[in-house]
Amino acid sequence: MNKFAKWGLTLPATIAVVLLLVIPVVLTIATTFGEPKGVFSTYTAFFNSGFRTNILYRTLRIALITTAISLVIGFLTAYVIAQMPGRLKSIAIIAAVFPLLTGVVVRSFAWLIILGKNGILNSSLLSLGIISEPLSMLYTEGSVIVAMVYLFVPLMILTLTGVLEGIPRDVVEASASLGAKPIATFFQVILPLAVPGLIVGAVLVFTGSFTSYATPQLLGGEQMMMMGTLLYQRAMVTFDWVGASTIAAIMVVITIAIVSIMSRIARRLNPMAV
């Protein structure tokens, strides 16, 4: 009875994931090796195309910069939130959760209004006399990065607030009572203890921005394509399904590599897990 129950209860979810996710994704990747020109011909085509490799490098660069900025901003903000008294802390958490739960289209759209040619930033800079004609800020790497940071900072703040709250008070007090200055406590006690959490946050933000679609679509346009928008364009505009599958395969491999390498590093660096 027990044996039947434990397998039977997991069966529907297992079948659903295997049949509708694992097999379709494996098939997508498999089709890239079935080309008459050779097993790896679609990959040589991808990496020989300056246009496509540029997009790959741009995507990696944007994801990396977004992750770095989000880490710094998110960690410092989470540190402040963790010290706040109860009521203020709840308000701060609400202020971070609200954008997080608001859709990516809405949040990216906000930056279209701000950064557009007739946008708020241009018109304020013009009226202040700082610039004499509107700047083209949209459809640049910068605009995509700003919107991505905006997208992922709340996630980082919430992840890291949880991590910092989990650091035992005794450890911080012990450091202070042994004579460490606050700044030394921060760098020598709190930061090392937060490293596993920082890695989790970094992985979430990196994979999220590396595979994003809506934000580069809105703020990058045709000029600043990323892997996600390139995949969509190949699949639904030019109907080059093998090309799109190749992009999909590259995205899957990079994502899995990052997740597994970083979680291994996180395990090794965790000072509490001895």
Place this chain on the structure above:
Amino acid sequence: MTARIHPLLGALAILVFLFLLAPLVIIIGASLSNTTYLTFPPQGLTLRWFANIFEISAFRNTALTSFQVAILGTGLSLLIGIPAAYALNRYRIGLPKWLGTLFVLPILVPEIVFGFSLLKSVTIGMGLPVYPSLIIGHALLVLPYSVRVVGASLASFDFSVEEAAISLGCPPLKTFFTVVLPNIRAGVIAAFILAFITSINDVSISVFLTGPGISTLPIQILAHMEQFFDPTIASVSVLLMLVTVGVMAIVEMTLGLTFLTK
């Protein structure tokens, strides 16, 4: 941990919160502007852009589709996710470890790759119509919430209570509904909310699974923006923010928002 905050650090945090909230305030302002283009601060106040949403049938239809897909997809994911979460926690030792990983795969696989693969294999390969494909895609997308969030609440459930009920003669299924389920109610509600909001905001899967007459609200917003850049989009965004407010109110009432930092 508690320590004193350097004033510079405090100032930085205030700037970060301004950065987080100002764009949303700008959207609200732009939605009220009595101009045919998007601008902030609003020039003249009007609610006509909100009225305009309801006049455009594409917004009405896609909003309805989004809502249906979110409810059905989330429901489906809970239907298969709760039993799986139960088994993973109840028979922890007897089940292989990879099973737990399998159920979070939808988070690990890039969403856009999943959407594309679903279109290729399920919608076109298996000939499934767009609407059920959309529901299946969303159900799988949110399955990790059903398994993990419900699982977290099962992890703190004392299964000896269940055993007591069964040994006193209560049938297993009835025990589940009258003993186990009431105890993990908070987890189920949380899973539902997180799944619902994820589904309703989804772009990367839905963008592949739209057909003649079927599309979701976020996709419709993207399509509308390519043609018109008027305050209608801002007012739709405000309505979506109201959905977020509603969701947060439910989370606060059931679990407390600090739940989200755990």
